[in-house]
Amino acid sequence: MSLFLLLVEDDFDLAATVVQYLELEGMICDHAASGEAGLTLVRENDYDILILDIMLPRLSGIDVCRILRDEGRDLPVLMLTALDTLDDKTAGFSSGTDDYLIKPFDMPELVMRVRALARRRSGQARLLSACDLTLNVDTREAVRSGRKLALTPTGWVLLETLTRSSPAVVTRQRLAQAVWGDDIPETNSLKVHLHNLRREVNKDGMPLLHTVPGHGYRIGPPHETVS
CATH class of the missing domain: 3.40.50.2300 (Response regulator)
Structure with missing residues (x-):
């Protein structure tokens, strides 16, 4: 392309x-x-x-x-x-x-x-958005439909990584590296953190955090094309 x-x-x-x-x-x-x-x-x-x-x-x-x-x-x-x-x-x-x-x-x-x-989007943007979700990188606040999301530090890193790439799919490997760098634990920790993040993000309105089987995860409306 x-x-x-x-x-x-x-x-x-x-x-x-x-x-x-x-x-x-x-x-x-x-x-x-x-x-x-x-x-x-x-x-x-x-x-x-x-x-x-x-x-x-x-x-x-x-x-x-x-x-x-x-x-x-x-x-x-x-x-x-x-x-x-x-x-x-x-x-x-x-x-x-x-x-x-x-x-x-x-x-x-x-x-x-x-x-x-x-090969990458910029990491310089300080205000991020996807649908009705907004993130303020400076204050580390995430808001959806007027409600401030309750995020753990790991949840914030995952959500920021996903939102910066939205609506593109982010692989599990990239998400794990965003949280742990090269010292990725040999456990299901990422799965647990993503489960908790999905529950918090999807609490209001339509589902916004999606699993894309065989590819990874993405933030965006349903039925987006995998990229």
Whole structure:
């Protein structure tokens, strides 16, 4: 499947070069020349990666990234900039970017970083949602239908992992690693924790935490396609 990207860059010559190169690599790339236009396109489309210049007119790339994270969007962001001081990089990462590429750059390196980011969703989003479930990562609160969920620390890790990937399926192995790292216990502990989490999450409204036989678990409405 082709990657669907958005490039927000006000240098039209550079943008044309990047878009053309990415398309030669089999990717589909939209272009916006301002932060405002970029925000609009992100809200209207389901992009796999956002390539974002920092120095944009009126609304900077850092502002765009911060707005997207405040909205709870976990779209991976790669920032492009000529600013290469530590303070500049700190500002970029503090706004929620996932990676940073200094201008001028080699196109093969850009492609390498894009493909690496495409293998995961961003971990920078602080507000997560799936249907009527919302998670605030900073306060570690999960709410469904106005009710605050009672979660154990392990339950929170599992729910955050599932919600960040929603509606995609998360394997048992990935969930176990999220909780225990490489020291996964040889017991049915994960099954017990998921049973308790399912009971708490599904208490209100339609079932939201589902087992997908042979694949893993997912958060979302019933009858979603396995991915």
